[in-house]
Amino acid sequence: MLSDMNPADVSGDYREYTLDLFGVGPRRVLVTDEEVPYPDGRLIVSRTDTEGIITHVNRSFVEMSGYTEDELIGAPHSILRHPDMPRAAFADLWRTVQAGEIWQGYVKNLRKDGAYYWVKATVIPNVRRGRIVGYTSVRRKPERRKVEECIALYARMVAEEGR
Amino acid sequence: MSYVFTVSPDFSPDYLAGWFVFNTWLQRVSGLRFHLELMDHFPALRQAIEADRIDLIYANPHDAATLVREKGFVALVKPGDGADEAVIAVSADSPFQRIEDLEPGSRIATTGDPDVHLVGMILLEPAGLNRENVTLHRCDSYVLVAKCLFRGESDAGIFLARAFDELSRPVQDRLRVLVRSDIQVIHHYLMAGPRLADWVADLRDALIAMGDDAKTAEILKGLGVSRWEAVDEEEVEFMIDLMDTLSYSPA
Numbered sequence: 001m002l003s004d005m006n007p008a009d010v011s012g013d014y015r016e017y018t019l020d021l022f023g024v025g026p027r028r029v030l031v032t033d034e035e036v037p038y039p040d041g042r043l044i045v046s047r048t049d050t051e052g053i054i055t056h057v058n059r060s061f062v063e064m065s066g067y068t069e070d071e072l073i074g075a076p077h078s079i080l081r082h083p084d085m086p087r088a089a090f091a092d093l094w095r096t097v098q099a100g101e102i103w104q105g106y107v108k109n110l111r112k113d114g115a116y117y118w119v120k121a122t123v124i125p126n127v128r129r130g131r132i133v134g135y136t137s138v139r140r141k142p143e144r145r146k147v148e149e150c151i152a153l154y155a156r157m158v159a160e161e162g163r
Numbered sequence: 164m165s166y167v168f169t170v171s172p173d174f175s176p177d178y179l180a181g182w183f184v185f186n187t188w189l190q191r192v193s194g195l196r197f198h199l200e201l202m203d204h205f206p207a208l209r210q211a212i213e214a215d216r217i218d219l220i221y222a223n224p225h226d227a228a229t230l231v232r233e234k235g236f237v238a239l240v241k242p243g244d245g246a247d248e249a250v251i252a253v254s255a256d257s258p259f260q261r262i263e264d265l266e267p268g269s270r271i272a273t274t275g276d277p278d279v280h281l282v283g284m285i286l287l288e289p290a291g292l293n294r295e296n297v298t299l300h301r302c303d304s305y306v307l308v309a310k311c312l313f314r315g316e317s318d319a320g321i322f323l324a325r326a327f328d329e330l331s332r333p334v335q336d337r338l339r340v341l342v343r344s345d346i347q348v349i350h351h352y353l354m355a356g357p358r359l360a361d362w363v364a365d366l367r368d369a370l371i372a373m374g375d376d377a378k379t380a381e382i383l384k385g386l387g388v389s390r391w392e393a394v395d396e397e398e399v400e401f402m403i404d405l406m407d408t409l410s411y412s413p414a
Binding site for chain 2: 040041042043045047058059060102104120122123124126128136138140141142143144145
């Protein structure tokens with residue numbers, strides 16, 4: 001279960017969107033224009049079960065997301081979904097990792113306070129004794145030039161999705 | 164029966180004698196015969212692993228993947244001294260103030276230490292640097308990486324953070340850190356191969372108890388290790404998954 005974002009958690013002016021999250025349903029998110037720089041030298045690491053429910057987060061994940069560890073564990077990974085991300089990107093991610101392959105891409109993530117941060121994400125299936133038991137996602141600092149390319153690309157994709 | 168014990172070639176030469184002392188202790192406490200065979204470089208180690216000649220190894224994270232997933236090794240313990248982290252440093256008088264100041268074509272001094280090199284290259288990514296657009300200077304030690312920077316032969320150097328911190332003060336004063344990784348989960352592991360399967364529990368117990376006794380704690384000090392910590396199978400699998408994500412480069 002994923003609750004709507006709370007205006008009390010958001011600082012400054014915000015816009016409101018309702019996302020239709022796969023396996024979750026509608027979620028109201030509150031978005032500001034503040035970008036939080038990715039911290040140098042860090043990796044943001046999380047693991048999910050095969051349904052995308054978070055089972056593990058590292059310290060960097062907690063700090064960058066703005067949520068507490070208790071709020072994150074048991075939540076769907078789409079708790080970070082930003083409305084500027086095209087649905088097609090995540091459809092490609094899930095199709096890739098469910099086929100046992102590694103997915104890599106640039107992602108704009110939404111924080112609890114409505115701000116956002118860009119990451120270069122790599123998602124790998126956790127294969128144990130020949131079976132996928134979950135997924136590990138590792139995010140690192142992206143090259144700014146790639147982020148700028150993705151801003152333009154994702155805006156076109158979102159427009160094509162009719163949002 | 165004699166078993167072959169080796170140490171990943173990235174260990175500091177300062178601890179060479181310490182590994183021989185540790186091996187003597189290990190034989191006495193386990194009643195097993197270990198022959199400590201130190202390899203000069205990584206290709207020799209890889210050949211020995213491929214030929215199934217190794218039974219016990221202090222393995223770097225890069226080789227841990229092969230050992231666990233292809234050779235049936237299990238991790239006994241890890242050092243309780245923090246994780247393996249990397250540092251990107253430049254000469255103190257370098258014009259580069261942050262990673263993003265480096266440009267494609269940069270000359271990067273590095274070592275044959277595979278996991279440190281991998282993490283170092285990840286740290287260089289925000290500048291748009293990758294193995295295709297930098298010139299790598301492979302050095303035999305971290306001291307030589309530092310010298311490469313002093314002489315202006317490289318623009319930046321990749322160091323194991325622990326090795327950087329152990330450089331002498333005058334050497335460190337001539338360097339400047341641009342970024343230090345804070346990954347927290349990449350470790351070396353002491354690992355046992357299939358021929359030692361019946362001894363895993365006993366070896367692990369003896370190793371963990373080393374920190375409790377002043378005499379054996381002194382042996383650990385000779386390895387640069389404060390104590391051994393137990394590890395479970397999933398922790399190692401997790402690290403291997405993480406290393407795989409860092410190694411991944413789409414075709």
